[in-house]
Amino acid sequence: MRRLYHQPFDPLSRKIRLLLAEKKLECTCVVEPVWERRETFLALNPAGEVPVLVEPEGRPIWDDVAICEYLEEVYPLVNLLGTNADQRAEVRRLIAWFDKKFAAEVSKNLVGEKISKRFIAGATPNSSAIRAGKQNVHYHLDYIGYLTEQRNWLAGTELSLADITAAAHISCVDYLGDIPWKDHPGAHDWYARFKSRPCMRDILQDSVSGVQAARHYADLDF
Amino acid sequence: MRRLYHQPFDPLSRKIRLLLAEKKLECTCVVEPVWERRETFLALNPAGEVPVLVEPEGRPIWDDVAICEYLEEVYPLVNLLGTNADQRAEVRRLIAWFDKKFAAEVSKNLVGEKISKRFIAGATPNSSAIRAGKQNVHYHLDYIGYLTEQRNWLAGTELSLADITAAAHISCVDYLGDIPWKDHPGAHDWYARFKSRPCMRDILQDSVSGVQAARHYADLDF
Known part of the structure; x- marks a missing residue:
């Protein structure tokens, strides 16, 4: 296996x-x-x-x-990178956007401080990092809204690894209740569509001891 | 163009x-x-x-x-990723080794502190980061020596993006004179082979104002 x-x-x-x-x-x-x-x-x-x-x-x-x-x-049967080199470049650009930029500006400041640090003896959350993360997230949610105004999914017509990467980060931050959904209807609609996919089932059952999930975390109608 | x-x-x-x-x-x-x-x-x-x-x-x-x-x-004529999925996974593993691990433990501490910070107004080099970078580099040079004892190039028989990635990081640190070549003959021999390739010519002419290149930086016989 x-x-x-x-x-x-x-x-x-x-x-x-x-x-x-x-x-x-x-x-x-x-x-x-x-x-x-x-x-x-x-x-x-x-x-x-x-x-x-x-x-x-x-x-x-x-x-x-x-x-x-x-x-x-x-396993190319389900293609999640795109069907030509230009499409794949766009998918990989957005993967980098979330794995580098969102990661450094949001995930590290929120998930890193509030969850990962729990496993490091003596580490305490840095409140100014948390503040920065909460501020930075708006810009990224705006970007998702901007992209999905023009496209069905983040990188184009089809679902791709760009959506998967974005959802991987956002779902971690959403567990903490730190995604201001009400201010970002475009990003909300995109995430609502992604969240209802069967691939999200396991993720929505994750929990970490000592940090309660936001009430809406596993709710498909949030 | x-x-x-x-x-x-x-x-x-x-x-x-x-x-x-x-x-x-x-x-x-x-x-x-x-x-x-x-x-x-x-x-x-x-x-x-x-x-x-x-x-x-x-x-x-x-x-x-x-x-x-x-x-x-x-442009697949010159293949630098490998000819099957397993080989490519090994090349990409080593790319990650240098772009994530070496970058965080060595490049950031040395190139980041001594060169990149020159362009940020008011930033001063952090001496404990520099000390950490100088200490960490040994482990990575040992790893290069370990790999090249068993393989012609870092990821296997052929030159690959793994060598290119490693050389990209090491050449920046070498400009500063912070690669202790004498302690690491295996890594030295690998870099001497790579350094003599025509692709390195431009790189070896790079300079940054205010930071002098180590004397051996552009020397193929170092």
Whole structure:
């Protein structure tokens, strides 16, 4: 059986879980406490980070980019990168937008401070980072609204890894109740469509001890 | 003519310059002062970051991952990603190693503190970050030595984007004289082979005002 080593509130791991589900590829998901630096995990990935995908009788694959490209190459039936080089460039641009820009400006400041830091002994949330994250998120939700005014999904007519990547980040922040949906109807409509997809079912059941999910987190009608 | 918007000491930009040169693709390189947030550049890439590649009559492509994958798809004659999905996963794993791990542990601490900060008004180098970078680099040079004991190039028999990515980072740090070559003969031999490739010629002529290049920086016999 295929195995994915992951962290439930790591957006890069969520991206892979969503991608596997969209491609209807079965997988055993193993939560890896990366901060313990377990020797058996370091033998799989000397970088010590998740997500790591292990195919039956295959070599472990890290990082998220390598896993996505691998799954697209080996299981192309459900295509999530686009059908020509220009389309794929646009999908990958938006993946970078969320995995680099949204990650640094929003996810790190909110999910990093409020969830990830719980697993680091002695670490306390930085309130000015949290404030910055709450402010920055507006700009990104506006950008989603702007894109979906012109396109059916973020990168074009078809659902793509751009939507999956955006939803991976936004769903983590939404667990915390930090997405101001009322101010961003365009982004809300896009997320409502994505949230109702079967690939989101597992994600919407995630929880972390000590941090309660926002009331609407798993609600399809939010 | 193809144009690349870049920063000379940004390892992600150097990676693209090296890739273009290995593929023998001509390109006009334009240094973009990203900190000025020029409107015409933001129109090309709303994320405001380099590298951005603009093909003749093509849409601008950002980020480095999107550019690399695009160039591999559209100009496959010189293959730098590998010939099957497993090989490509290994190449991409090592790209991530250098662009994420080496970048965070070494490049950011040394190139970021000593060069990039010169362009930010009022910023001063953080000496403890510099100390950490100088310490961390040993582990990565050991890893290069370990890999090249078993393989001709970092990811296997053939030169790949893994070597290009590693050299992009290491050449920036080497400009500063912060690569302890004498302690790492395996990494030294690998870099000596890479450094003598024609793709490195431009890179070895880069300079930044106020920071002198290490004496051996452009020397092929170092």
